[in-house]
Amino acid sequence: MERVRSVHVAARVGTRVRVVGWLQAQRRLGGVTFLVVRDGWGVVQAVVADEARLAPLAGALLESVVELEGDVVAEAQAPGGAELHSVTLRVLTAVTEPTPLLLGKKTVPAQLPALLEHAVVGNRHPTRRAVFRLGAAAMRGFRGSLDARGFTEIQSPKLVGTATEGGAHVFSVDYFGRPAYLAQSPQLYKQIMVGVFERVYEVGPVFRAEPHDTARHINQYTSLDVELGFIASHVDVMRELSETLRAMLAELAASSAAELALLGARLPVVPETIPSLHFSEAQELLSRALGEHERGQPDLSPEGERWLGRWAVEQHGSEWLFVEGYPMRKRPFYTHPDPARPEHSNSFDLLFRGTELVTGGQRLHRYQDYVAALAARGMSEAPVAAYLEAFKNGMPAHGGFAIGLERFLMQLLGLPNIRLAVLFPRDLTRLAP
Amino acid sequence: MERVRSVHVAARVGTRVRVVGWLQAQRRLGGVTFLVVRDGWGVVQAVVADEARLAPLAGALLESVVELEGDVVAEAQAPGGAELHSVTLRVLTAVTEPTPLLLGKKTVPAQLPALLEHAVVGNRHPTRRAVFRLGAAAMRGFRGSLDARGFTEIQSPKLVGTATEGGAHVFSVDYFGRPAYLAQSPQLYKQIMVGVFERVYEVGPVFRAEPHDTARHINQYTSLDVELGFIASHVDVMRELSETLRAMLAELAASSAAELALLGARLPVVPETIPSLHFSEAQELLSRALGEHERGQPDLSPEGERWLGRWAVEQHGSEWLFVEGYPMRKRPFYTHPDPARPEHSNSFDLLFRGTELVTGGQRLHRYQDYVAALAARGMSEAPVAAYLEAFKNGMPAHGGFAIGLERFLMQLLGLPNIRLAVLFPRDLTRLAP
Numbered sequence: 001m002e003r004v005r006s007v008h009v010a011a012r013v014g015t016r017v018r019v020v021g022w023l024q025a026q027r028r029l030g031g032v033t034f035l036v037v038r039d040g041w042g043v044v045q046a047v048v049a050d051e052a053r054l055a056p057l058a059g060a061l062l063e064s065v066v067e068l069e070g071d072v073v074a075e076a077q078a079p080g081g082a083e084l085h086s087v088t089l090r091v092l093t094a095v096t097e098p099t100p101l102l103l104g105k106k107t108v109p110a111q112l113p114a115l116l117e118h119a120v121v122g123n124r125h126p127t128r129r130a131v132f133r134l135g136a137a138a139m140r141g142f143r144g145s146l147d148a149r150g151f152t153e154i155q156s157p158k159l160v161g162t163a164t165e166g167g168a169h170v171f172s173v174d175y176f177g178r179p180a181y182l183a184q185s186p187q188l189y190k191q192i193m194v195g196v197f198e199r200v201y202e203v204g205p206v207f208r209a210e211p212h213d214t215a216r217h218i219n220q221y222t223s224l225d226v227e228l229g230f231i232a233s234h235v236d237v238m239r240e241l242s243e244t245l246r247a248m249l250a251e252l253a254a255s256s257a258a259e260l261a262l263l264g265a266r267l268p269v270v271p272e273t274i275p276s277l278h279f280s281e282a283q284e285l286l287s288r289a290l291g292e293h294e295r296g297q298p299d300l301s302p303e304g305e306r307w308l309g310r311w312a313v314e315q316h317g318s319e320w321l322f323v324e325g326y327p328m329r330k331r332p333f334y335t336h337p338d339p340a341r342p343e344h345s346n347s348f349d350l351l352f353r354g355t356e357l358v359t360g361g362q363r364l365h366r367y368q369d370y371v372a373a374l375a376a377r378g379m380s381e382a383p384v385a386a387y388l389e390a391f392k393n394g395m396p397a398h399g400g401f402a403i404g405l406e407r408f409l410m411q412l413l414g415l416p417n418i419r420l421a422v423l424f425p426r427d428l429t430r431l432a433p
Numbered sequence: 434m435e436r437v438r439s440v441h442v443a444a445r446v447g448t449r450v451r452v453v454g455w456l457q458a459q460r461r462l463g464g465v466t467f468l469v470v471r472d473g474w475g476v477v478q479a480v481v482a483d484e485a486r487l488a489p490l491a492g493a494l495l496e497s498v499v500e501l502e503g504d505v506v507a508e509a510q511a512p513g514g515a516e517l518h519s520v521t522l523r524v525l526t527a528v529t530e531p532t533p534l535l536l537g538k539k540t541v542p543a544q545l546p547a548l549l550e551h552a553v554v555g556n557r558h559p560t561r562r563a564v565f566r567l568g569a570a571a572m573r574g575f576r577g578s579l580d581a582r583g584f585t586e587i588q589s590p591k592l593v594g595t596a597t598e599g600g601a602h603v604f605s606v607d608y609f610g611r612p613a614y615l616a617q618s619p620q621l622y623k624q625i626m627v628g629v630f631e632r633v634y635e636v637g638p639v640f641r642a643e644p645h646d647t648a649r650h651i652n653q654y655t656s657l658d659v660e661l662g663f664i665a666s667h668v669d670v671m672r673e674l675s676e677t678l679r680a681m682l683a684e685l686a687a688s689s690a691a692e693l694a695l696l697g698a699r700l701p702v703v704p705e706t707i708p709s710l711h712f713s714e715a716q717e718l719l720s721r722a723l724g725e726h727e728r729g730q731p732d733l734s735p736e737g738e739r740w741l742g743r744w745a746v747e748q749h750g751s752e753w754l755f756v757e758g759y760p761m762r763k764r765p766f767y768t769h770p771d772p773a774r775p776e777h778s779n780s781f782d783l784l785f786r787g788t789e790l791v792t793g794g795q796r797l798h799r800y801q802d803y804v805a806a807l808a809a810r811g812m813s814e815a816p817v818a819a820y821l822e823a824f825k826n827g828m829p830a831h832g833g834f835a836i837g838l839e840r841f842l843m844q845l846l847g848l849p850n851i852r853l854a855v856l857f858p859r860d861l862t863r864l865a866p
Binding site: 003005020022023039040041063064065092093094095097099100117118120121123124128129132133135136139140143147150152153154155156157158159160161162171172173174175176178180182189192193195196197198199204205207209211219220222229230365366386387389390392393394395396397405423424425426428431432433 | 436438453455456472473474496497498525526527528530532533550551553554556557561562565566568569572576580583585586587588590591592593594595604605606607608609611613615622625626628629630631632637638640644652653655662663798799819820822823825826827828829830838856857858859861864865866
């Protein structure tokens, strides 16, 4: 008999079906046994009145892989609105020791360290699985939107000979006896590729050797990177970003209603025009609201970002807020200044629900500007010579942005720790599973 | 005036348009000057009869970024069937030194080392660009096909605490003072994720520290990885693979006719059923054709693969050939044996045009089988304990495959060196650009 997926069982009321999956729960209630079997898409409930029919389960604990045949009966109380009766059971793979985490409840009854240590099992829980299904949908929306607007997907090297974005927080690799580093971002590569395709994106791992043990830091994350040429300024990049976000959220709305409902998540609306503040305006507001310590800083404090998030909702009804024109002095060497206020940059951050989600901006595109920017920072040209060749050979004004996929999921779902947005997170102490 | 992309110019005959891009060629012929401007999608030709109009180009060499306005005139000889007349020119970014590679000819007149050293410029050439556009289309077809069949995209860690697939060819990383390794594949992670989603795929970089300097080796490549549960044997995996390949090629046919034509590439047909040989049959054929040295080997020789490629075309009219049942002794510890012939495995290679393109098979799924397989190989359980937890907690029969994106492009396009299928290849000596 053809196997039927859990989510299609309710459409088969009145027929007999075969279901396979994991024995997620087994409960005796009012003289009958309820079995809940989970497959890759959902769960099916089976009701067994005749205890003899449970005999094949002897010695097979929860999470055993099982096969059920049963008659599909409509039952409003059952998951999906149907359940299986007159069940025949078979164990395909028996579990003989209790699982390290219980998966039969609404949430996983475990603290974060246990959840991470046993992620190979914990990720099976429907609430965990929903997070990663949403991540897959977000990537699909991201790519689909960019493909439709003439962007080309690229794959850049993750092993580089020079740590171009500051040497402190890079992982060192032994590359056939030579020193190499794990790429902190595809930044220079995506810029170079503007010279080839004009519009490019990459979805891939980036590596940050930041020795911070916080709820917001992980050492490998998935960066959704975009870069495009022939822009007038960073404002064109902000427009592309807004459109990309709208498409990502549209994809989530279209494909992932069940996951969003399960997690109690609410999709934000991306306004036609996301409100924007200049960095100096933002600092002025924050100084008045939170005190003078916000003034003169090169960046916004997390407290300041949260305040601005509330401000944007109150003043503009928007969960999104652009902050433009961050001071040049803390921005990387490839940052393009604001021609009208050269101590400020043509860069932006996008705050989502009071936290920075996206960083972007216009980059330098003239070779001589790179030479000057490196010199001004006391940086040598030699390590980046192979990259600067692109600028020597003609580059248009360009810019781009990067979205951290896990940060996006964390903010969207209100997760308390970014590790919960990663299948198998890497942090200061964690290299397995 | 709104900018018009090169590929849309021919649709605007009789109007005046603005085009931006790179000055790819400039030729004086019969008293007029032909300019060829390349943008992210194609090229436009402009004809300038009045030399005074070229004045803005003074000092701007090839690959300068330029803006042209001109009247679109139909001209069968011109690229795309139209060209620009009455041209106004502006240089947006001037190039002042000659480019390291000439981009105005049909091919790049450079040897491989120069092409790789100057890849940031070389990748701009239409023939190079076409390779990577095809790569993007192949990834799109791969993901689209799997999404449609209920697979979920995952992102696995690239930094691992243990080198699970053999320790010799891994890159070592200093992970906050502890040893770590770059993942050689997402193998164990994709298997574990069968326990979560049943059907998963990943597109991402993998790292091989193989110290070989050949036309077929690179040290980072893009692996298209698939894994699925509830299979009867590796034959189910072969069926999924065939369907995936058909979808990838359909996407190339639908989206990339221009790139394929430019490169003179012919798309193969994937037969309804790809012909298949058991490894022992293949060896028997090869021993008769090529000599006894093929017999008793645990793998096929490159010469043997090429012979089998020709054989499949002659006997079955297929450029694809499965070889099933490779001997267990050289396969990794997670390989599932053929229950009927336990010295052979439920694994396969897929040869495409006489070269191995895909490796796949069924994996062990019972915890006790892993314990036994590790013991038989003298391997310790401890380093993989975190992974084995998935098998201890119930896994169905499963299997999968991996396609090397660059190998696929190399074979599809007949490239003489796999480095030509990578934007910025990593090899024994190359860490930049």
